[in-house]
Amino acid sequence: xxxxxxxxxxxxxxxxxxxxxxxxxxxxxxxxxxxxxxxxxxxxxxxxxxxxxxxxxxxxxxxxxxxxxxxxxxxxxxxxxxxxxx
Amino acid sequence: xxxxxxxxxxxxxxxxxxxxxxxxxxxxxxxxxxxxxxxxxxxxxxxxxxxxxxxxxxxxxxxxxxxxxxxxxxxxxxxxxxxxxxxxxxxxxxxxxxxxxxxxxxxxxxxxxxxxxxxxxxxxxxxxxxxxxxxxxxxxxxxxxxxxxxxxxxxxxxxxxxxxxxxxxxxxxxxxxxxxxxxxxxxxxxxxxxxxxxxxxxxxxxxxxxxxxxxxxxxxxxxxxxxxxxxxxxxxxxxxx
Ligand SMILES: Cc1cc2nc3c(=O)[nH]c(=O)nc-3n(C[C@H](O)[C@H](O)[C@H](O)COP(=O)(O)OP(=O)(O)OC[C@H]3O[C@@H](n4cnc5c(N)ncnc54)[C@H](O)[C@@H]3O)c2cc1C
Ligand SMILES: [Zn+2]
Numbered sequence: 001x002x003x004x005x006x007x008x009x010x011x012x013x014x015x016x017x018x019x020x021x022x023x024x025x026x027x028x029x030x031x032x033x034x035x036x037x038x039x040x041x042x043x044x045x046x047x048x049x050x051x052x053x054x055x056x057x058x059x060x061x062x063x064x065x066x067x068x069x070x071x072x073x074x075x076x077x078x079x080x081x082x083x084x085x086x
Numbered sequence: 087x088x089x090x091x092x093x094x095x096x097x098x099x100x101x102x103x104x105x106x107x108x109x110x111x112x113x114x115x116x117x118x119x120x121x122x123x124x125x126x127x128x129x130x131x132x133x134x135x136x137x138x139x140x141x142x143x144x145x146x147x148x149x150x151x152x153x154x155x156x157x158x159x160x161x162x163x164x165x166x167x168x169x170x171x172x173x174x175x176x177x178x179x180x181x182x183x184x185x186x187x188x189x190x191x192x193x194x195x196x197x198x199x200x201x202x203x204x205x206x207x208x209x210x211x212x213x214x215x216x217x218x219x220x221x222x223x224x225x226x227x228x229x230x231x232x233x234x235x236x237x238x239x240x241x242x243x244x245x246x247x248x249x250x251x252x253x254x255x256x257x258x259x260x261x262x263x264x265x266x267x268x269x270x271x272x273x274x275x276x277x278x279x280x281x282x283x284x285x286x287x288x289x290x291x292x293x294x295x296x297x298x299x300x301x302x303x304x305x306x307x308x309x310x311x312x313x314x315x316x317x318x319x320x321x322x323x324x325x326x327x
Contacts, residue, residue: 002325003299008142010185011128014091020187038188044325067138 006040006051012063012070013037019082027079031056037080091182093130096153098177104240107159108206109170112152113181120149123213124190124294124322127155127183131165141165144210144296144322145184148217156240158206160326189294189322193217197292197318198226200284202305204275204297205233207324211294212241219252226254230283232275232301235264258283275301280308287313295319298326 006022013021022038033055040051040060051061053076060076074080096113103109125145132138147154159170173179191199191214199218201211208231218227233239236259245257260279261272285291293314295305302321309319 003323004325005321005323007126007186007189007322010126010187011091011142011182014185015182016090018090020185022186022188036188038186039321 001043002045004042004044006036006038006042008042008044009037009040009049009051009061009063012049012065013072016070016072017082019084021082023083025081026060026077027081028053028056028058028060029076029078030058091185093180093182095178096181098173098175098179099152100175101173104156105238107170107238108156108240109159110146110154110156111169111173112154113179115153115181118153119184121145121153121184122187122190122192123148123217124210125184125186125213126210127153127181128185129155129165129169130180130182131168132180139165142185143169144213146209146212146216148213148220151220156206156209156212189296189320191217191292191294193221193223195292196225198285198289199228200291200293201227201229202275202280202284202293202295202297202309203229203231204301204305205238205324206240207295207297207301207322208240210296210322214294215245215248215252215255219248219255224254226285227252227256228284229255229257230260230275230279231257232260232262232297234262236261236266256283275305275308277308277312280305281312284309284312287315290315290318293319294321296322297324299323300327 010022024037027034042051049063062073064071096115099114100112126142130140143155146156157169160166203211260275265272302323
């Protein structure tokens, strides 16, 4: 497996949300660390991308892509703060 | 940038080699909304049997202007050898973007900027340098660019020209395998290189670090150890070593 980061999730997340999500701030349910989604530690290969907290390595989100769907689970985050484009 | 994005078809309008193994593709996308320096696109290749592979490539060009990516060939790779060696002007590829709003430089920011690139990690940083140059930006910019040998440096001529013509831009190369005459012995990026060729932490520069994961980790750790505010350090990991 190869480690990348949450910047690489931007494309799949923009197909779901109408805002850029790499700059969204997550709060880790485990250790309360907060940081931009871009800073998550992500492992390839797709279709299953797992984003872990850079502070405690708990799983924050999982993203699975099929040709017609994206499955997103956000079990490790208590909160996502999404900046709105002004 | 504001709306949901989806896949679209782009035509390769031209291509050029930057080094023996890195090739720039100029892409023509009808109604391209523009992009910010640091953003990337996702490229999707689909085989006749329906199998498809998706990879991210940083945008190398500034906007307004063309949409360009620079791809480094990995000998055992699935997608990159196709983009460097097979694709020809006139061919079509699927792409999605622009993607990303965090690892971006905004020309409205007055802060000094420190760019640290490992290998193909220079691509999004080049977009920042080009955007600053095109806008005649005054923010002091420094690029520390780690390459194996002088022949592996992408955009070498343009960087030389911009150092001459864009006031306030400095470039320092770190050679890891073979250094040119007078550049000392090859070594990996270290505290001394970042300390002498970066900005002091009290200048409060915005730092952008991009490259292979191990490189990014090393450089970011050094920046923090030197006293840079972690909030001003933005990183993007391309994977690999
Ligand atoms: C946000 C983002 C932006 C990127 N921008 C660029 C860019 O501007 N230019 C560019 O050339 N690449 C860029 N990449 C890397 C690119 O997405 C691919 O990973 C790369 O082209 C390899 O794909 P491949 O299919 O040829 O190799 P794969 O078939 O995916 O991998 C082949 C082998 O190479 C290793 N490997 C994979 N990626 C790398 C790497 N980057 N460096 C070293 N070894 C690796 C793998 O572990 C594997 O052993 C970016 C990645 C991300 C996440
Ligand atoms: Zn955590």
